[in-house]
Amino acid sequence: xxxxxxxxxxxxxxxxxxxxxxxxxxxxxxxxxxxxxxxxxxxxxxxxxxxxxxxxxxxxxxxxxxxxxxxxxxxxxxxxxxxxxxxxxxxxxxxxxxxxxxxxxxxxxxxxxxxxxxxxxxxxxxxxxxxxxxxxxxxxxxxxxxxxxxxxxxxxxxxxxxxxxxxxxxxxxxxxxxxxxxxxxxxxxxxxxxxxxxxxxxxxxxxxxxxxxxxxxxxxxxxxxxxxxxxxxxxxxxxxxxxxxxxxxxxxxxxxxxxxxxxxxxxxxxxxxxxxxxxxxxxxxxxxxxxxxxxxxxxxxxxxxxxxxxxxxxxxxxxxxxxxxxxxxxxxxxxxxxxxxxxxxxxxxxxxxxxxxxxxxxxxxxxxxxxxxxxxxxxxxxxxxxxxxxxxxxxxxxxxxxxxxxxxxxxxxxxxxxxxxxxxxxxxxxx
Amino acid sequence: xxxxxxxxxxxxxxxxxxxxxxxxxxxxxxxxxxxxxxxxxxxxxxxxxxxxxxxxxxxxxxxxxxxxxxxxxxxxxxxxxxxxxxxxxxxxxxxxxxxxxxxxxxxxxxxxxxxxxxxxxxxxxxxxxxxxxxxxxxxxxxxxxxxxxxxxxxxxxxxxxxxxxxxxxxxxxxxxxxxxxxxxxxxxxxxxxxxxxxxxxxxxxxxxxxxxxxxxxxxxxxxxxxxxxxxxxxxxxxxxxxxxxxxxxxxxxxxxxxxxxxxxxxxxxxxxxxxxxxxxxxxxxxxxxxxxxxxxxxxxxxxxxxxxxxxxxxxxxxxxxxxxxxxxxxxxxxxxxxxxxxxxxxxxxxxxxxxxxxxxxxxxxxxxxxxxxxxxxxxxxxxxxxxxxxxxxxxxxxxxxxxxxxxxxxxxxxxxxxxxxxxxxxxxxxx
Numbered sequence: 001x002x003x004x005x006x007x008x009x010x011x012x013x014x015x016x017x018x019x020x021x022x023x024x025x026x027x028x029x030x031x032x033x034x035x036x037x038x039x040x041x042x043x044x045x046x047x048x049x050x051x052x053x054x055x056x057x058x059x060x061x062x063x064x065x066x067x068x069x070x071x072x073x074x075x076x077x078x079x080x081x082x083x084x085x086x087x088x089x090x091x092x093x094x095x096x097x098x099x100x101x102x103x104x105x106x107x108x109x110x111x112x113x114x115x116x117x118x119x120x121x122x123x124x125x126x127x128x129x130x131x132x133x134x135x136x137x138x139x140x141x142x143x144x145x146x147x148x149x150x151x152x153x154x155x156x157x158x159x160x161x162x163x164x165x166x167x168x169x170x171x172x173x174x175x176x177x178x179x180x181x182x183x184x185x186x187x188x189x190x191x192x193x194x195x196x197x198x199x200x201x202x203x204x205x206x207x208x209x210x211x212x213x214x215x216x217x218x219x220x221x222x223x224x225x226x227x228x229x230x231x232x233x234x235x236x237x238x239x240x241x242x243x244x245x246x247x248x249x250x251x252x253x254x255x256x257x258x259x260x261x262x263x264x265x266x267x268x269x270x271x272x273x274x275x276x277x278x279x280x281x282x283x284x285x286x287x288x289x290x291x292x293x294x295x296x297x298x299x300x301x302x303x304x305x306x307x308x309x310x311x312x313x314x315x316x317x318x319x320x321x322x323x324x325x326x327x328x329x330x331x332x333x334x335x336x337x338x339x340x341x342x343x344x345x346x347x348x349x350x351x352x353x354x355x356x357x358x359x360x361x362x363x364x365x366x367x368x369x370x371x372x373x374x375x376x377x378x379x380x381x382x383x384x385x386x387x388x389x390x391x392x393x394x395x396x397x398x399x400x401x402x403x404x405x406x407x408x409x410x411x412x413x414x415x416x417x418x419x420x421x422x423x424x425x426x427x428x429x430x431x
Numbered sequence: 432x433x434x435x436x437x438x439x440x441x442x443x444x445x446x447x448x449x450x451x452x453x454x455x456x457x458x459x460x461x462x463x464x465x466x467x468x469x470x471x472x473x474x475x476x477x478x479x480x481x482x483x484x485x486x487x488x489x490x491x492x493x494x495x496x497x498x499x500x501x502x503x504x505x506x507x508x509x510x511x512x513x514x515x516x517x518x519x520x521x522x523x524x525x526x527x528x529x530x531x532x533x534x535x536x537x538x539x540x541x542x543x544x545x546x547x548x549x550x551x552x553x554x555x556x557x558x559x560x561x562x563x564x565x566x567x568x569x570x571x572x573x574x575x576x577x578x579x580x581x582x583x584x585x586x587x588x589x590x591x592x593x594x595x596x597x598x599x600x601x602x603x604x605x606x607x608x609x610x611x612x613x614x615x616x617x618x619x620x621x622x623x624x625x626x627x628x629x630x631x632x633x634x635x636x637x638x639x640x641x642x643x644x645x646x647x648x649x650x651x652x653x654x655x656x657x658x659x660x661x662x663x664x665x666x667x668x669x670x671x672x673x674x675x676x677x678x679x680x681x682x683x684x685x686x687x688x689x690x691x692x693x694x695x696x697x698x699x700x701x702x703x704x705x706x707x708x709x710x711x712x713x714x715x716x717x718x719x720x721x722x723x724x725x726x727x728x729x730x731x732x733x734x735x736x737x738x739x740x741x742x743x744x745x746x747x748x749x750x751x752x753x754x755x756x757x758x759x760x761x762x763x764x765x766x767x768x769x770x771x772x773x774x775x776x777x778x779x780x781x782x783x784x785x786x787x788x789x790x791x792x793x794x795x796x797x798x799x800x801x802x803x804x805x806x807x808x809x810x811x812x813x814x815x816x817x818x819x820x821x822x823x824x825x826x827x828x829x830x831x832x833x834x835x836x837x838x839x840x841x842x843x844x845x846x847x848x849x850x851x852x853x854x855x856x857x858x859x860x861x862x
Contacts, residue, residue: 049527112483137746
């Protein structure tokens, strides 16, 4: 006898069919959307907007593509996602496009009401701060860049992307981003805790599975470091350290500890894993430089840049970004003739210390093949070098950078873009 | 005879059941998600990030809730969505939370490759610009606020929200936002087109169904108006005018024409619909002031503010925003004792002209009932008035603002927040 459908059965089948009809609706983390109906609820774009469906600018990268130089291999995989600098305007990176370097872990799913920051070690009063405690304190908003020390490296896994003629600005320089960071000066928290005589370093620790730790000089902490909870006016995104991140302006990205949960005041560096196994920079004698923090002056033309195409001869604005861990950018020069002559570019304010700075130069393209380059000078007078100058500093031949398998961090040589007669633009760095 | 199910039939039923099982999955525009599978595809958060699932700050408002003062009624309905100022930090509003006022239309779904801007009228060379044409030109990034002329109005539909003790900063002042806008100076486009002798106004027109038009003095256009394509470093969102918007810094929001497609150079104002039916301000003689553009100096304490709760006596930073169409904010005073005494607040830079400016003041709450207020002074020396001063200017009793049904635009009186003994904070504006 054929059963009459009852409502309960109908709904059950319906649910089953529903999951078939809409296909393999799984989130990135593998959760089934059927059970997470929130995630497929239609968005209320009046409550919280989204970009146009015609916009497709995105971070590029891959999970676990970086080689593991340690032996035995790291127990987890690194990954990096680069910001699309070729699409950038102004000096602020949209939060959804801020570059990500992560040492093997997806962001922890932190409930901000549960999260705490512990300050302890060589202090008179160990303190625990909730998010709400921190938001009661005087806040500060500053525009700072964060940059991976391997950004624009000619060698290693990032260099492999960087070397080819088809590399674009995202491939070559996409491991830097600039944001308005809001938070509390670390010096204020230390004042409340009372730093003891003899303290000289801090160790900051994240709350992710790997508990990334980083040693930093106390002097820097008391100078301009921040504990930040917001980026570009809203909460930091999970990939950037939600709900709390340490900001060490102008220093290697790895110092900006995400998912910050603990700061210990100590009297020596702690030689945490990333301070001994990978991030130390190569020295000329083959040994490693353990603590190199500050990022040097660097610039890149973002428009026109690799992969873009000029629409015939005529007027174009050359636009790009410059930044330095040494402070503010004082001057940017641009060459449109392969380096024979250089003109001062216009600095298109605002100019902030240790922030991306936008520059522009009016350019009339005559339709001939040429090479575009930029070089910047920071407030300390340090000038961005050529590849040859970097090689001379390292006392190596330029082709060293092509041969070595070691990542050469802090590589800040001038980036040349070749403009072909058909208007196509390509990477022209040569070693 | 029972039919064997065939695949086609199965899929059809499946699709039907699917749409029942998942409920009323419709987008705001009424499209069925079944047919728009893109919208429910799992997100690749490495490519383009999202905020934490614990973050819920959102715009509030309603569709078609504003009364229609015209007779016969408007043929479409207005709507407004307010930005959550009480959650704001720094001076930049996240693009997804920027306030929206729209005159009846959801954003048009514009393909930027098809979009064009026409400049014509009293010019030597009528010109058409594509997005790509505009991006080739010298760009400019500036931080500007945009504010509805009815923001913080005590009367009309917005005032109804504003008057109650439970109103929060979003209810009272949520129709203003501040962004880094990137685009091309309108003066540059006019230079290319060649403005003719005798021209004195422009008319700007949007591409949405209603073709909102606005007359603006040529002088302003040549001063600081921009044609913008980006906001906070990425393309403007559809609700804000994607792909092109006119920016008239410091002037009523309605001048900042969204989905900009046409600018005509003319020799008189064109008395477009919104210039005659609603936006003109009330005059004392009962007639209307047709063209009032510039927003006056205004400030609001965002923390602590209505609806928030203090966690017992102790230290709090009072934080807020000030802005003026007259230029930059020169000074902000805060009273923590109901207006008996005022202290200079700290201006927490950066300070930009015609931009939100963040201020802060350290405050030790003694646990007693009190009232917090802020007042700002702009670079022209204009001071934000009290309710009594606004009433005196209008030659009315303060309760006029409670009785009239007309929206009193440009109302910029000081906003008081009452702190109760239990730490709760409420709206205390009185008329």
